[in-house]
Amino acid sequence: MTRPTDRLFYALLAATAASFVYLICYVFLVTPVAQLQAGGLAQKIFYFHVPSAYAMYLCGGVCCVASGLYLYSPSDARDAVARAGAECAVLFGSMMLTSGPLWAKKAWGVYWTWDPQLTTLLLSVLVYVSIVVLRTFAGNGEAERKFASALGVLGTVNLPVIHYSVLKWGGNHPIVVTRSGGGGLHHAAMTHALLTGFLAMTLLAGLLLWSRARLALSVSRVEHLEEQAIATGLIDY
Amino acid sequence: MQSQTNPGTTADPSSRSTEFVPVQGGGETTSAANLLITAYVVMWALLLGFVFVSWRRQGRVETRISELEKALTASGSKASARD
Numbered sequence: 338m339t340r341p342t343d344r345l346f347y348a349l350l351a352a353t354a355a356s357f358v359y360l361i362c363y364v365f366l367v368t369p370v371a372q373l374q375a376g377g378l379a380q381k382i383f384y385f386h387v388p389s390a391y392a393m394y395l396c397g398g399v400c401c402v403a404s405g406l407y408l409y410s411p412s413d414a415r416d417a418v419a420r421a422g423a424e425c426a427v428l429f430g431s432m433m434l435t436s437g438p439l440w441a442k443k444a445w446g447v448y449w450t451w452d453p454q455l456t457t458l459l460l461s462v463l464v465y466v467s468i469v470v471l472r473t474f475a476g477n478g479e480a481e482r483k484f485a486s487a488l489g490v491l492g493t494v495n496l497p498v499i500h501y502s503v504l505k506w507g508g509n510h511p512i513v514v515t516r517s518g519g520g521g522l523h524h525a526a527m528t529h530a531l532l533t534g535f536l537a538m539t540l541l542a543g544l545l546l547w548s549r550a551r552l553a554l555s556v557s558r559v560e561h562l563e564e565q566a567i568a569t570g571l572i573d574y
Numbered sequence: 575m576q577s578q579t580n581p582g583t584t585a586d587p588s589s590r591s592t593e594f595v596p597v598q599g600g601g602e603t604t605s606a607a608n609l610l611i612t613a614y615v616v617m618w619a620l621l622l623g624f625v626f627v628s629w630r631r632q633g634r635v636e637t638r639i640s641e642l643e644k645a646l647t648a649s650g651s652k653a654s655a656r657d
Contacts, residue, residue: 378606382613389617428624432617439613443606541621548628555635562642571645 346547353544356537360384360530368530376443384530386436388538390458393429395542396422397465397493404489407482416482417553418546419489423468425545429538430462453502454510461499464492477560 364384371380400422407415437455438448449455468485475481503510566572 376606376609379609379613381610385614385617428620431620435616435620436613439609439616442604443609545624545628548632552628552632552635555632555639559635559638559642562639562646565646566642569646569649571649 346544349540349544349547353537353540356533356540360533360537363526363533364530368526369524371527376440379440379443382436382440384534386433386440387531388534389429389433389436391535392538392542393426393433393462394496395539396425396429396546397461397496398422399546400426400465400468400489401493404486407486408490411479411482413554413557414550416486417550417557419486420468420472420553421546421549423465423472423485423489424549425542426465427462427469428545429542430458430465434459434462452510453506454499457495457499457502461492461495464488464495468492477556 364381368381368384370378371383376382400419403415403419403422407419441450442448468488471481471485471488563572
């Protein structure tokens with residue numbers, strides 16, 4: 338990386354760390370405990386759980402756009418961003434799918450229920466897992482890249498379905514992130530904590546996408562160098 | 575407001591809950607503090623694990639790049655010396 342890029346990366350890292358320190362302190366020291374129906378103390382999971390879901394959407398969106406651009410005009414950079422998007426979507430999806438059931442145990446009394454939103458979310462995470470598995474074990478050839486890109490575009494189509502599934506089919510998820518609802522946001526400090534969570538997760542998603550895309554580009558560079566080394570007889574195929 | 579475990583009986587979106595309502599048959603026996611701590615520990619473990627794996631892999635890949643570049647440069651120098 339060049340020096341200005343280095344500085345920008347470390348500035349983003351510092352901003353992410355500061356926003357998380359602030360968020361954790363605010364959630365545990367300022368935000369009031371929610372009503373028992375929302376899980377009481379366990380409702381504080383909400384301030385990380387919902388932003389994790391949002392970060393998964395964000396990374397899925399990045400994966401979709403980069404995959405679409407790759408299918409239109411292939412390049413290492415576009416492939417690297419698409420791959421990074423899928424990997425980060427899996428991470429944020431895992432954070433959401435592990436924190437959600439723990440909160441649900443208190444709020445709903447069960448860890449899991451086949452609620453339309455939960456089912457479509459699980460399906461979406463599995464699509465991104467399949468992209469990561471494909472890229473990890475099926476090699477880095479042109480056909481694999483294109484197939485993963487197609488999955489990246491098609492998988493992201495499911496993201497709006499997650500949102501509309503609950504509007505169309507109902508389910509256990511309450512309306513909490515709107516003014517008409519109020520299950521989790523009765524206090525101004527709760528709204529502030531949630532917005533800070535969104536900011537912190539946006540910064541974290543940006544940071545992780547950057548570092549994973551850089552890693553994917555480095556892997557592509559290794560492959561190009563290895564091809565050159567094989568061609569010159571430095572290493573055996 | 576939905577409170578059933580069967581998704582087939584929760585199909586009316588207009589009656590979507592504005593609160594958190596226990597699912598029928600669910601038992602509330604776990605402490606909220608334990609659930610909260612477990613959730614935070616798991617989330618941070620996932621994140622730190624991901625960062626650690628990325629960091630180690632980046633290190634290995636950069637080492638490999640520098641090895642290959644050195645080998646290719648040395649090979650190029652030898653070839654030009656022979657010519």
